[in-house]
Amino acid sequence: xxxxxxxxxxxxxxxxxxxxxxxxxxxxxxxxxxxxxxxxxxxxxxxxxxxxxxxxxxxxxxxxxxxxxxxxxxxxxxxxxxxxxxxxxxxxxxxxxxxxxxxxxxxxxxxxxxxxxxxxxxxxxxxxxxxxxxxxxxxxxxxxxxxxxxxxxxxxxxxxxxxxxxxxxxxxxxxxxxxxxxxxxxxxxxxxxxxxxxxxxxxxxxxxxxxxxxxxxxxxxxxxxxxxxxxxxxxxxxxxxxxxxxxxxxxxxxxxxxxxxxxxxxxxxxxxxxxxxxxxxxxxxxxxxxxxxxxxxxxxxxxxxxxxxxxxxxxxxxxxxxxxxxxxxxxxxxxxxxxxxxxxxxx
Numbered sequence: 179x180x181x182x183x184x185x186x187x188x189x190x191x192x193x194x195x196x197x198x199x200x201x202x203x204x205x206x207x208x209x210x211x212x213x214x215x216x217x218x219x220x221x222x223x224x225x226x227x228x229x230x231x232x233x234x235x236x237x238x239x240x241x242x243x244x245x246x247x248x249x250x251x252x253x254x255x256x257x258x259x260x261x262x263x264x265x266x267x268x269x270x271x272x273x274x275x276x277x278x279x280x281x282x283x284x285x286x287x288x289x290x291x292x293x294x295x296x297x298x299x300x301x302x303x304x305x306x307x308x309x310x311x312x313x314x315x316x317x318x319x320x321x322x323x324x325x326x327x328x329x330x331x332x333x334x335x336x337x338x339x340x341x342x343x344x345x346x347x348x349x350x351x352x353x354x355x356x357x358x359x360x361x362x363x364x365x366x367x368x369x370x371x372x373x374x375x376x377x378x379x380x381x382x383x384x385x386x387x388x389x390x391x392x393x394x395x396x397x398x399x400x401x402x403x404x405x406x407x408x409x410x411x412x413x414x415x416x417x418x419x420x421x422x423x424x425x426x427x428x429x430x431x432x433x434x435x436x437x438x439x440x441x442x443x444x445x446x447x448x449x450x451x452x453x454x455x456x457x458x459x460x461x462x463x464x465x466x467x468x469x470x471x472x473x474x475x476x477x478x479x480x481x482x483x484x485x486x487x488x489x490x491x492x493x494x495x496x497x498x499x500x501x502x503x504x505x506x507x508x509x510x511x512x513x514x515x516x517x518x519x520x521x522x523x524x525x
Contacts, residue, residue, distance in 0.1 A: 215265050240294055245504060249511070365497060388449065392460050423478055
C-alpha cells in the first residue's frame with residue numbers, strides 16, 4: 179500500500195512539474211508555439227519578402243485561414259505584403275504572447291488587430307456553470323483561466339493525429355473551416371446542427387451574448403482587463419513607424435434579425451433586443467473611449483457595412499456557425515481595403 183502511495187505521489191509531482199515547464203515555455207514563448215499557423219497561412223515568398231511594406235494581421239478564427247480577409251488585402255494591395263498571424267480560438271492574452279515575435283520579425287507599418295464581440299471576453303473567463311454542464315467541462319474551463327497552456331495543448335491535440343502539425347494546420351486551415359466542411363456550409367439553420375461549442379456556451383449562460391455586447395456587470399471586470407491588455411498590445415505599434423487598425427467583428431445577431439431569431443431558438447435570452455441592434459453599442463464604444471488618446475489607433479466598426487449586405491440579400495454569416503462565410507470574409511477585406519487606402523491617401 180505504501181509503495182502504491184509513493185508511486186502516486188511521484189506521478190503527481192512529475193505531472194505538476196511537467197505542466198509547470200509547459201506553462202513557462204508557453205507564457206514566455208521560449209518556442210514560437212504558433213509558428214505552424216504562420217507557415218501555413220503565408221506563402222514562403224511573402225514571409226521572405228523584406229522589401230515590401232508590411233501589414234501584420236492578428237486575430238482569432240476570423241483572421242486565421244487561407245480564405246480569410248487577409249487574402250483579399252493581399253490580392254488588392256500592390257507594394258504591400260500581408261502577414262496573416264491569425265490563430266483560431268485565441269484572444270487578447272494569446273495576442274500579447276506572440277506580438278513580440280511578430281513585431282520583431284516583420285516590423286509592420288500597418289497592424290490590424292481583429293476583435294470578435296462573440297467570445298473575446300469569454301476567452302478571459304469561460305462561462306462555468308456547475309448546474310448545467312458536466313464536471314469535466316467546468317473543471318477544464320476553470321483551469322484554463324489560470325493554466326493557459328492547457329488550452330493550447332487541447333488545441334494542438336485536436337489537430338494532430340499523425341504528429342505532422344504543419345500539415346494538419348495547413349489542411350484544416352482554421353477551426354471555422356473544419357466546422358463548415360462537416361455539415362454547415364450551405365445548410366439551413368438547425369438547432370441540432372449548430373456548432374456544439376456555442377450551444378454549450380448558451381447552455382452555461384443564456385444571457386452571455388447580451389452581457390458581452392452591452393457590457394453588463396457580469397463581464398464588466400473582464401472587459402476592463404481586456405481594454406488594459408488591448409492598450410498593451412497596441413503599444414507594440416510605435417507611432418513613428420506603424421499605424422494600428424482595430425477592427426471589431428460583430429456577432430451575427432447584431433447584423434440581422436434572422437440571426438437574432440436563430441440565437442433565441444438556440445436558447446439565448448435577451449432582456450433588451452433593441453440594444454443588440456444598435457450600430458454603436460457599449461462593447462465598441464468602450465474601446466473607442468479607451469483608445470481616445472491614442473492617435474495612432476483607428477477603431478473600425480464594420481457592422482453597418484455587413485448589415486447593408488444582408489439587407490441586399492447576401493448572407494454574411496454561416497447558418498449553423500457563428501463565423502463569417504466566404505462572402506462575409508471578402509466584405510471585411512473590402513471594408514479594410516477602403517480604409518487603408520483612404521488613410522494612406524491622407525498622410
